[in-house]
Amino acid sequence: MDSSGMDGRWADGPLVELREIGRRHGERAVLGGVSLTLAPGRILAVVGPDGAGKTTLMQILAGILPPSEGEGRVLGRDLRREPEAVAARVGYMSQGFTLYDRLSVAENLEFAAGIRNVPAALREARARRLLAMAGLEHVTGRRAGALSGGMRKKLSLIGNLIHEPPLLLLDEPGLGVDPLSRRELWRMLAEFRARDTAIIVATSYMDEAERADAVLLLHEGQPVALDSPAALAASCAGRVYEWPTAAGTAASEPLPLRSRKQLADRVRAVLPEGGHAALPAGAVAVAPDLEDVFVDRTPPLPAPAAPWPAAAAAHPGGEAIVVSELSLRFGEFVAVDRASLRIAAGEVVAFLGPNGAGKTTLIRSLCGLHKPSAGTAVVAGADVAAGRRRVQGRIGYMSQHFSLYPDLTAGENLTFFASAFGLDRAAARAAIAWACAVTGLEPDGQWVRSLSGATRQRLALACSLLHRPEVLFLDEPTSGVDPASRYRFWTVIRQLAAAGMAIVVTTHYLAEAEFCHRICLMHNGRLFAQGALAELRARYGLAPDASVEDVFIAGIAREDSAAAAGEAAA
Amino acid sequence: MNLARVGAVITKETRELLRDPITVWLCFLMPLVMLFLFGYAVTLDVENIRLGVLDQDRTPASRALAMRFTASHYFERVRDFPQAHAITESLQRGELTLVLVIPHGTQRRLARGETAPVQLLVDGSYAATSLLAAGYAEAIVRGFASAPAAAVEPAVRIWYNPSLRSVNYIVPGLFGVILMAFPPMLTALAIVREKESGTIQQIYASPLTPREFMLGKLLPYAGVAFGEMLMVVGLGYAWFRVPFAGNPVELFAVAGLYVLITVGIGLLVSALAKTQVAAMLIALTIALMPSFLFSGFLFPVFSMPLMMQMYARAFPTSYFIDFARGVVLKGVGVEVLWFNVVWLAAYTAAVFLLAAWLLKKRVA
């Protein structure tokens, strides 16, 4: 098994050739009828809602899951007859992390090279080049477990590049990775692509899919579309409109729309094919993007129909969160540095920042899970420094890591959390019915561990809503969730806010910040800028239509140079 | 089989293990704790049996008899009863193991050359202790007044361990138990953890073959096992003065074979279990419990009922312990105990064939 000498076997033909590939688990078809070819130097994005079969397809392509139907050749080897030969040659980065936390960066890379037949002579030079490319050359001695999410993804990636595979398979490479790291990840992929490496990437970020040469949209195991991003966008041309919220008639208006996206200041909608309804005044046609295509091509989700019972929150119009000069130190490390912030009831605020900026720590301390080292924080009228007990019951917290009981059913999880918040039986039943309606959930007897990611996320949200908290903290609630489900999620958030709940959200989908009233930017523990999107655009001298990402990058750059200047002065 | 790839797995596994101090600590401290506990605590040879005395005779003879008990180091006189009725409660409380009742007129009867009955009340609840206590007590009572020479006398000679020190049989047996306690569990957990955390996917999508993966996983834990074994042998020899009658090379060679079985069992468990808890429980029921209880380590296999003997002999530990005791205490080796070695070799082959077959199946 030696990697040299077999180059050229596929040099002329496509790297990947699938004909009607499918996979069954017992009776259920997880994937079916996928046909595609991929030439060197091309990128294919695989998108689709939860349970569409993306991971199954990636595993089949990697040669670690035999297809039960169809024929396929990858790198010139047959997927049925020589799956080991395929697995030995591709680079496959599975979802989640594939690192050993207790090993250092260099040791992880050494292991990756060791099991992939990289000759010792080449190993050193390649490792050095890849580390430099990933910007990890200064942390080679650090343990993988101590790296940020973005660094871990980059390390996983270069581990799969060390044997210079002609085909790279990436399953959700952007999951849980901050925008800056995601940009670097894609910069690296571009370099490899330039050297004729073919890449197949499964993703729930549509901006990643936009960079691909072709996009494969899967739905419930079946291919729905396979075309270039431009061609797909063209299929929605003339059907995507935006209009300002002020002009918009209320949410109750029965427009026959494929999708409706309620942003902070405007509404974006996709009309069904052929149907041109009467649009509200001020509606303008905009260029469609892949998100629009996605919601257009997938069946609509049941809407979260749930009028919020009036006067749920205790202090409507009052201040929900008042933070002043709050600091958190762990030994020498300053996780949060003198943050000050006021959030009103009914306001939705996004915390944005790179991994390790202190967002999660700040939220946890506002929940009373960390004791502040200095400063004060009053949440829902209670001082968090005085102890967790005071704020319990007035806040809801949905942590970054999925935290429900996998061995209970959805209904049992809800019942448990209802009782944990002290609701009596009647109140619990009403609260569960309400929270399910709000989140569009139908609790059945299914184990939580067998639910899809998006359903779990909605269930976690429902669990944190049961006691009708005054303040809701959501830490990366939408990571790995497809666009259509995210729209619905945000609709719920808007409804809750409209009823007077203050909501704090962190997200790595920067575009989601457009759903929020206000944005807080964090970096290195400092909360350095806050305001509405328009205010921040103005502050950094950006165009009025600049994206959240532009604002984010400008802000971080400004903060970095200020910090450098401060250091120089000191 | 590509040795460079195996080497990569070994290096990675060793580093991971070394960086989990709690586990490493447990690996070496627990055998140590076991060695010292077993070394000091496992002996049925009772001393200081708690004795109560009810002397109704109150004569020089009765006092002399009671003195005989305390003079032997077996008994410790903790209570004297003035009357009989307190005895029941005292035995119920478990304060005493044995009560000596010397009735009125004992001295008088002895003087007349009659038989004088003396009562021994034994708490039978701790059966093993009670049996020995009763035996010692009867011997003292019988030997008190007269010592008629027995006409037939067995000259008892105890071989291999003349002083009947329990450490001598515990230490070689402990090799078998410790090697069954840690390596299977650690090997199984190391693989199941990769399944749980998803790192196994990277292994699947690489040129690494199942055999290479197994070998790389196995050798570091076999190394740990060998380290534990060396430690126990060394301490047994240096601290507990266990005589080492046989050839250490033979012992270590067969121990190597046995270590392969134990880590092989770990591989089997990892193929069966999906979660760490399940792996732990399976390893416990098929490796640790049988090797601890049904291997002849403490309790002899030959006195078990036939069915239980068959059960005990289905696990490899009893064969290894027999071999280890043979080498350490009896100074014999393969030439005598070849059957045990053949059996262990067969077991090794079976375990590995099964594990290799199970590991062949990938994600599907």
Next chain:
Amino acid sequence: MGVRVLTGLLRKEFAQFFRDRIMMFVVLWLYTVEIVMCPLALTFDVRHSPLAVVDHDRTPASRALLRAYTATEAFDFVAALARDADAEAWLDRGDAGLVLIVPPGFQRALVRGEPARYQALIDGSNSNVAANVKAYVHGINARYLRGLAGGPPRPAAGLEPVTRVWYNPPLSSNMFMALSMIALAGMMVGTALPAASLVREKEQGTIEQLLVTPIRAWQLFLAKTLPPLCTCLLAIFPGVLLMAWLFDVPMRGSFGFFLLESAVFLLSAIALGVFIGVYVQTLQQALLLSFFGLFPILFLSGTVTPIESMPPFLQTLSLLSPLRYYMDILLGVFLKGAGWRELWPETLALAALAVGLYAGALAAFRRRYR
């Protein structure tokens, strides 16, 4: 409100607990199969120990001596060897546990009334067994002597011990083993389950969700305590029935009192599990600790070896082993008919251990999670 929180928490714990098939299987296994298997198999009693003989005398007297040995259950005759040297080989291989060597002239010496000697070679590699074999050799020899004298033994002058064994007249180790398996099962299940369950909350991240609810630490501990407590108390019933049926273990005390004492003991074991669960971070550590911690607890309990024969230091340490007290309680209630009047010190010791461990766990929990 506190009651509602608690009942909700308990409902969840019970649901999770009884859904874990593997755990339930292990619990049942420990309380039934082990309770039957271990007393049957594990004994230091000498039963069917292989006996080989080198008979140089070959007379009726020497054959009678041999019969005295094989007439008991203790020894099974396996081989008649020709030479003394063979004895060594048989002992070496472990094929014989005892070899008798009867020298020439054994019968002649007997007839002349001279001391007749023979050798008994015992495999000493298991010292506990060897000690028992030695005792049997002397016992059988005495019986053989009486047989020689013919008829009932002459009343010899001197003291005659009249031994009366209380509570367990056959002095069989079955009852003791069965009872100690009940105790051991409680210790294993009681420690491992709450430890695993607490650490799982940490690993799943659900502990953080609990922290933002009004659930108090003591409520959480109570919820982690009750399912294993109820399970073990229920599992005791089949265990006790099997014991009574197969090994004739009597129940001389009060059953209610026994259940009460078992609950106290289980609480101390569960408290240890909760303590471990609060301290460690990963499931692997929790499981390794709770299972390997069992060895010291088992050894310092007097279950395997008598406490009296331990060195003083270990005797002191044994005061920390909950199993030690529970064994005394079990033997007291089942075999001796003891009750509160006799067993209060053990009960208090168990309660003190439980309270101490819960307090330690609570303090650690408060320190970690404020």
